[in-house]
Amino acid sequence: MDLFEYQGKQLFARHGLAVPSGEIADTPEQAKAAAEAIGGTVVVKAQVQVGGRGKAGGIKLAGTPDEAYAEAQNILGMDIKGHTVKRVWIEAASDIKKEYYASVTFDRSAKKPLVMLSAMGGMDIEAVAEEHPEALARLHVDPLIGFQQHDARWLIYHAGIDVPAQKGVLDALMKAYEAFIDLEATLIEINPLIWTADDRVVALDAKVSIDNNSLYRHPDLAELQESVTDDPQERMAHERGVTYVKLDGDVGIMGNGAGIVMSSLDVVALAGGTPANFLDAGGGSNAEAVATALEVLLSDPKVKSLMINIFGGITRCDEVAEGLLTALDTLGATLPIVVRLDGTAAEEGRAIIADRAPANVVVEPTMLSAAKRAVELAKEAA
Amino acid sequence: MSILVDENTKLVVQGVTGREGQFHTLRNKAYGTNVVAGVTPGKAGQDVDGIPVFNTVRDAVEATGANTSMIFVPPRFATDAIYESLDAGIDLTIAITEGIPAHDMMRVYTHLKRGDQRLLGPNCPGAISPGKATVGIMPTDVFTPGRVGIISRSGTLTYQISKEIGDMGIGQSTVVGIGGDPIVGSSFIDVLAMFDADPDTDLVVMVGEIGGDEEEKAGAFIAENMSTPVVGYIAGFQAPPGKQMGHAGAIITGSSGTAQGKKDALEALGVKVGTNPTEVAEIVADRLK
Numbered sequence: 211m212d213l214f215e216y217q218g219k220q221l222f223a224r225h226g227l228a229v230p231s232g233e234i235a236d237t238p239e240q241a242k243a244a245a246e247a248i249g250g251t252v253v254v255k256a257q258v259q260v261g262g263r264g265k266a267g268g269i270k271l272a273g274t275p276d277e278a279y280a281e282a283q284n285i286l287g288m289d290i291k292g293h294t295v296k297r298v299w300i301e302a303a304s305d306i307k308k309e310y311y312a313s314v315t316f317d318r319s320a321k322k323p324l325v326m327l328s329a330m331g332g333m334d335i336e337a338v339a340e341e342h343p344e345a346l347a348r349l350h351v352d353p354l355i356g357f358q359q360h361d362a363r364w365l366i367y368h369a370g371i372d373v374p375a376q377k378g379v380l381d382a383l384m385k386a387y388e389a390f391i392d393l394e395a396t397l398i399e400i401n402p403l404i405w406t407a408d409d410r411v412v413a414l415d416a417k418v419s420i421d422n423n424s425l426y427r428h429p430d431l432a433e434l435q436e437s438v439t440d441d442p443q444e445r446m447a448h449e450r451g452v453t454y455v456k457l458d459g460d461v462g463i464m465g466n467g468a469g470i471v472m473s474s475l476d477v478v479a480l481a482g483g484t485p486a487n488f489l490d491a492g493g494g495s496n497a498e499a500v501a502t503a504l505e506v507l508l509s510d511p512k513v514k515s516l517m518i519n520i521f522g523g524i525t526r527c528d529e530v531a532e533g534l535l536t537a538l539d540t541l542g543a544t545l546p547i548v549v550r551l552d553g554t555a556a557e558e559g560r561a562i563i564a565d566r567a568p569a570n571v572v573v574e575p576t577m578l579s580a581a582k583r584a585v586e587l588a589k590e591a592a
Numbered sequence: 593m594s595i596l597v598d599e600n601t602k603l604v605v606q607g608v609t610g611r612e613g614q615f616h617t618l619r620n621k622a623y624g625t626n627v628v629a630g631v632t633p634g635k636a637g638q639d640v641d642g643i644p645v646f647n648t649v650r651d652a653v654e655a656t657g658a659n660t661s662m663i664f665v666p667p668r669f670a671t672d673a674i675y676e677s678l679d680a681g682i683d684l685t686i687a688i689t690e691g692i693p694a695h696d697m698m699r700v701y702t703h704l705k706r707g708d709q710r711l712l713g714p715n716c717p718g719a720i721s722p723g724k725a726t727v728g729i730m731p732t733d734v735f736t737p738g739r740v741g742i743i744s745r746s747g748t749l750t751y752q753i754s755k756e757i758g759d760m761g762i763g764q765s766t767v768v769g770i771g772g773d774p775i776v777g778s779s780f781i782d783v784l785a786m787f788d789a790d791p792d793t794d795l796v797v798m799v800g801e802i803g804g805d806e807e808e809k810a811g812a813f814i815a816e817n818m819s820t821p822v823v824g825y826i827a828g829f830q831a832p833p834g835k836q837m838g839h840a841g842a843i844i845t846g847s848s849g850t851a852q853g854k855k856d857a858l859e860a861l862g863v864k865v866g867t868n869p870t871e872v873a874e875i876v877a878d879r880l881k
Contacts, residue, residue, distance in 0.1 A: 316694055318774040318841070319805050321701045336846065353698040394695045415691060424693035426668060455835045468772060468838025469746020472801055472827035476851075477868050479830050488831070488836040521748050521755075523731030553751060554731055577752070578870055 211420045214257045214298040214491040217434050218398075218416025221240030225389040227382060228412045241282030244300035247276040251303040254281040257530040259333075266290045271303060280340030294440070304414060307371060309381065309402035311335055311346075314357075314386050316421070318394040323351040323390060324359065325383065327369040331402035345369070357387035378411025379403070380417045393431065394424035443487070447506045452489065454506055459573075460588045461486025462513035466491050466520050466530075474519045477577055486513045497533025504537045508545070516547040517584035519577055527551040527559030535566060546573045546587035548569075550580035594721035594766040595741070595786040595793075596684060596712070597625070597660065599793035601725045604629040604649060604658035604682070606665055606673045608640050613664035616729050617643065618689075619672075620662075623732050625725040628656040649680040660684045662718065662727050667691035668713065674700055676707055685777070686727050694840075697775040704777055711777025715840065717747035717769035730767065738763020740876060741787040741820075742793035743780055744799035745772050745839065749827060749869065753797060762880065765793040772839030774803070780810035789817045793807055795821050795879055797872060800854055802828035803842045805855040811861040824858045824865040825872045826851045 213221070219229040229420070233244035234257075245252045256268030263269055268290050272278035278300060288295045309332035317324035328346045330338050339346050349359045349370035362383040371379050382403055390398045399417035406412055425432040447454030453468070457475070461483045465471040467488050475485040491503040507516060520530050531551065538547075547570060551559040560573050574580035603620065607613040608630025618641055621627040622745040627643050629652035636647040646652040649661060661677040663670055663671040663685065670689040677685040692714045704711050712719060718728010723737035734751045736758050744750040747769055754764055769784050770776050780798055787793045800807035807826065814822050831837050844850050855865045866872030 289812050304680070316698070316774070318803075319809075321698055321775050323698065352702060353695070354702050386789060391695070394693055396694060421694040423667065423691050424695060427693070454836050457830065457832065465748070467746060467748025468842060469744070469749035469799070469801060469827050470752060472746075472831060472837050472842065473749055473752070473869060475830035480867060485830050488837050489836075523734070523748070523751055524729065539715060552755060554733060576870065578868060 211422055211425065211435055212259050213418040213420065213434060214259060215255065215416050216257055216297070218418035218583055219413065221389065221393060221418060222416055225385050225392065226412060227385040227389065229410060229416070230301040230304055230414070232299055235282060235298050235300055238279045238283040238286065241298055241300050242275045242279040243279035247270060247303050248300060248320065252278055252300050253303050254278055254285060254548050255299045255301070256285045256288060256290060256295040257297040257299055258290050260291045260293050263290060267360055268295060271282055289588050297572050304412060305407035306404045307407050308375070308405040310371065311338070311401045312379070312386060312403045313397070313399040313401070314390040316397070321352050321582040322353055323357070323387070325349050325351060325357060325365060325387065326377070327365040327371070327383065328421065329370045329372070335401060337439060338480065347430060351387070355409050357384065359384065363459065372405060372410050375405040375411055378405070378409070393418070394421050394428065395419060396421050443506055443510050446509060447489070450506065452491070452506055457485050457487055459486045460512050460514040460592065461584050462486045462507040462510065462516040464489040464491055464507060464516070464518050466525060470519060470521055473516060474581065477581040478517060478585060481581040481585040481587065483581070483588055486510060497529065497536055500530060500533035501537035501540065504543070508541055508543050513545065514588035515545060515584045516551045517580055518547065519580060522551065522553035522555055522559070526555040527553060528555040531559035531562040535562065537572060538568060538571070544570055546591065548574055548580045548584040548587065550574050550577055593790050593792040595783070595790050596719045596721070596766060596768060597725045597727045598721050599626070599724050601727065602627055602656065602658045602789045603627045603660050603662060603727055604631060604652045604656065606631045606661055606663045608632055608643065608645060608664070608678065608807045609635055609638070610664055614640055616664065619732070620728070622727055622776045623726045625727060628658050649676045649682065650747060653680045653682065658682065658704060660727060661686065661848060663687040663689055666688060666856065671696040671700060674711065675703070677705065678707070683709060685709070685711045686716070686718050687711065687777070688716065688718060688729060689713070690715040692773065694774055700750045701775050701777065712768065713771040713776060715773040716771030716776065717750070719766060720751070721766045722764050728769065734758065735767060736763035739765055739794040740768040741790070741793040741796040742763050742799065743783045743787070743796065744769055745801050745841065746799060746827065747855060749799050749825070750868045753799060753825065755870055756869055757876050760873060761879045762877060765790060772841050774841040774876040780806050784810060784822070785815060788820045793820060795823065795876060798822055798824050798875060800824065800826045800830050800840050801839070802837065802844050802851050805849065811858040813864055814863055815861040822863050823872060823875050823879065824863045825869065826854045826865060
């Protein structure tokens with residue numbers, strides 16, 4: 211779960227990490243009121259979960275509350291790389307002496323937390339890592355020992371942090387690691403972490419991602435999840451607990467198991483088609499799961515044909531076939547549906563469909579032939 | 593021979609009295625796996641179809657000599673269950689549970705690697721040595737005894753590929769699901785090394801997917817260390833960046849972890865990668881000629 215900057219900053223503040231004072235605003239009026247309350251020059255920042263906000267015009271300085279109103283009016287509703295700005299964060303402008311970079315990430319390759327620090331902040335850190343690898347100090351942490359002060363010092367000396375800022379950066383790193391652990395984050399990124407004119411060290415941005423699997427231990431964080439998707443199918447799938455990812459093609463796909471569904475998307479593409487989605491109806495795809503999944507798929511007007519790819523394991527293909535018939539009865543779908551059943555009770559399942567399914571449902575013997583057929587049918591319907 | 597599970601397996605099931613736990617325990621037993629014990633706190637003295645239930649794994653080990661554990665407990669208790677199994681001295685722990693928090697797994701993994709016990713999973717379907725033993729949730733009908741080893745991050749794809757090579761008359765020595773989470777106890781490399789040392793495995797199929805860099809690392813290991821040939825498959829060429837494709841570990845982060853990147857890396861190291869499960873089966877059949 212990715213958080214917005216303002217949510218990250220509020221969590222930072224709770225963990226004792228210095229952030230500029232700020233307020234969230236959904237309207238220009240609220241932005242103006244926030245600017246009045248904060249006082250002085252403020253920054254109006256678009257709240258979107260995508261990089262490059264500044265370049266896109268989503269971050270503006272405002273010298274007065276009226277300017278904050280005007281900037282908020284411009285930014286709210288703006289489209290930044292496909293993300294619509296719904297909220298702006300208004301915060302006190304900072305007097306920056308220097309910009310650093312700090313992060314704590316879940317390094318799945320090393321299976322440990324990775325703390326990174328650089329004196330070259332405020333820019334794309336992947337570019338820094340590529341062009342000036344020596345400027346990015348990296349240190350893996352033993353998760354059973356935790357991040358110690360000497361670890362932070364090592365990073366500070368190797369990143370070349372300016373002497374007057376060292377103490378503040380050390381404190382920020384310790385707090386960032388604490389937040390990483392407490393929040394069960396997979397990412398805490400502060401870019402830039404600034405050294406101010408009055409020698410403070412402040413987090414000027416906040417990128418925080420939380421491990422979805424840990425949310426049961428963090429009900430307060432689970433509540434922070436705003437619906438970031440405007441997509442009706444993704445929202446519907448989310449509400450019904452279906453594992454679904456929207457793509458932009460016209461062949462709807464469903465299967466049982468993440469691997470076989472990923473593979474189905476690939477074979478549809480190899481057959482010259484474009485997958486409309488990823489949908490995993492789950493290992494135990496019973497009749498109800500099939501019906502729910504179908505409902506999500508059929509609600510997408512772009513979908514011209516469906517490929518249903520089931521490998522029966524513990525789940526029996528005849529049960530899936532029955533579920534499919536029941537679902538089609540209720541939903542009354544007329545678009546072409548290509549079904550491929552293999553594994554446990556596959557023959558019984560195929561027989562059920564051949565005997566009783568409506569004419570728009572066809573059975574194909576293999577994954578490849580099913581993909582090919584679904585692609586052809588989508589093209590015919592287009 | 594075979595790897596990980598066989599006729600010497602003495603299985604204890606943690607979470608044996610739960611609905612799923614009981615269902616799969618009995619299936620494993622019916623296949624011929626030597627299921628010696630179950631564990632559910634507070635239920636010592638009961639039995640599940642004749643399998644004695646103990647309060648703790650240590651009690652079960654002392655009473656039965658169990659050497660392998662299968663974990664079926666819900667995610668919020670599963671981390672504790674893994675530590676309990678390791679503490680009781682179990683050689684191989686197989687965690688079926690999906691949804692264990694990543695921070696827990698960082699700690700479990702660090703602890704695990706300080707010893708020489710093995711953990712398969714979490715979020716895995718288990719392992720089967722056809723004709724000998726199965727531990728986990730795999731549909732046993734799909735597999736036949738033979739000389740091809742299979743390692744996969746995905747359950748259903750493993751079944752698919754096993755069935756396709758089975759239809760060509762090729763069986764499996766052992767089929768291993770390592771799990772779909774970002775951190776799992778055994779990597780491709782760990783299992784590849786076991787297959788390479790197994791005289792009864794002539795070829796290994798490695799089924800990878802998007803996310804992480806374990807396939808790339810495995811490619812380097814295969815090129816440098818393995819004499820047994822390996823055929824690869826990678827799922828997720830159509831996956832968009834930043835979206836989790838079902839498995840917690842199946843996500844492209846920035847530009848890393850793509851299917852194309854993995855395929856290119858493997859092929860540069862001499863590991864042939866099939867474009868779909870059927871082609872993988874054909875390559876396997878061709879290599880074994």
